[in-house]
Amino acid sequence: xxxxxxxxxxxxxxxxxxxxxxxxxxxxxxxxxxxxxxxxxxxxxxxxxxxxxxxxxxxxxxxxxxxxxxxxxxxxxxxxxxxxxxxxxxxxxxxxxxxxxxxxxxxxxxxxxxxxxxxxxxxxxxxxxxxxxxxxxxxxxxxxxxxxxxxxxxxxxxxxxxxxxxxxxxxxxxxxxxxxxxxxxxxxxxxxxxxxxxxxxxxxxxxxxxxxxxxxxxxxxxxxxxxxxxxxxxxxxxxxxxxxxxxxxxxxxxxxxxxxxxx
Numbered sequence: 001x002x003x004x005x006x007x008x009x010x011x012x013x014x015x016x017x018x019x020x021x022x023x024x025x026x027x028x029x030x031x032x033x034x035x036x037x038x039x040x041x042x043x044x045x046x047x048x049x050x051x052x053x054x055x056x057x058x059x060x061x062x063x064x065x066x067x068x069x070x071x072x073x074x075x076x077x078x079x080x081x082x083x084x085x086x087x088x089x090x091x092x093x094x095x096x097x098x099x100x101x102x103x104x105x106x107x108x109x110x111x112x113x114x115x116x117x118x119x120x121x122x123x124x125x126x127x128x129x130x131x132x133x134x135x136x137x138x139x140x141x142x143x144x145x146x147x148x149x150x151x152x153x154x155x156x157x158x159x160x161x162x163x164x165x166x167x168x169x170x171x172x173x174x175x176x177x178x179x180x181x182x183x184x185x186x187x188x189x190x191x192x193x194x195x196x197x198x199x200x201x202x203x204x205x206x207x208x209x210x211x212x213x214x215x216x217x218x219x220x221x222x223x224x225x226x227x228x229x230x231x232x233x234x235x236x237x238x239x240x241x242x243x244x245x246x247x248x249x250x251x252x253x254x255x256x257x258x259x260x261x262x263x
Contacts, residue, residue, distance in 0.1 A: 001013050001014060004134070006128075007131060008085065008088075009084070010082075011081075011083050011118060014078075014082060019043075019078045027067060027068070027204060029065055029066060029216065030084075030216075031216050032087070033064060033085050034061075034084050035059065035081075035083040036059065036080050036081070037081040037083075037111075038054040038058045038059070039056060039079035040077055041054070041079065042072060042074035043070050045104075046068060046069055047068040047103045048202070049163065049168065050102060050104065057111070059111065060103055064216050064220060065216030067209065069203065083138055085138055086223075087223065088223075094142050097146050105145055110144070114144075121134065166187055169183070169187075171213070174214055175234055175236060177236035177238075180195075180206070211249075217235065218232070218235050218243075219247070219251060228244075243255075
């Protein structure tokens with residue numbers, strides 16, 4: 001087992017004899033990519049509209065801004081690799097692929113040896129060297145995922161299917177000014193029913209979900225060098241002060257502190 005953190009790269013091989021409550025397992029989101037390689041355990045993952053019980057060799061790729069959490073249905077040992085990396089490490093052609101498909105990958109050929117390689121690299125090289133070597137392994141894993149068959153998203157009930165469609169609509173229209181009234185009209189929900197079902201399914205209020213998705217996406221553009229005032233307009237904020245407060249609430253710091261990769 002190991003834990004490596006250097007600059008924007010966070011790579012770990014983790015083992016819990018008995019999983020205990022932790023922010024790592026609770027519902028959350030972040031502004032970077034996160035990849036899980038599942039080794040052992042009894043865990044049920046929810047990634048926005050997708051739900052799946054994980055098995056040995058399964059991979060989960062979580063994109064920036066995507067809400068997710070894990071539920072354990074047995075107190076069994078939990079072992080996994082967790083790789084966290086920034087948007088810049090993912091080539092654009094792979095981003096387009098991952099946006100369209102499921103977050104869950106199964107039966108990926110020749111993938112286990114790449115994760116096992118992380119352990120040997122960690123033993124043999126220093127932190128600066130590992131940043132390059134780990135980045136190369138992550139890139140190879142992403143390319144191999146690009147060659148897997150498309151996995152259909154699973155839906156469990158009619159209400160789940162409706163919430164799934166709402167989540168998809170929000171993601172496709174995240175730059176627009178989405179309102180509760182608009183969603184209720186489009187998907188034939190009462191406001192109270194929509195609030196209740198979304199909260200149950202996603203464990204977060206729907207308007208907080210929309211706001212966090214907007215801010216995470218906006219932060220990605222700021223990292224690419226776009227001005228915060230222009231980005232705020234692109235995501236439907238009528239007043240920059242509203243965007244500024246929302247940004248601090250979601251990210252924990254003002255837009256001016258986002259590091260542009262162009263700097």
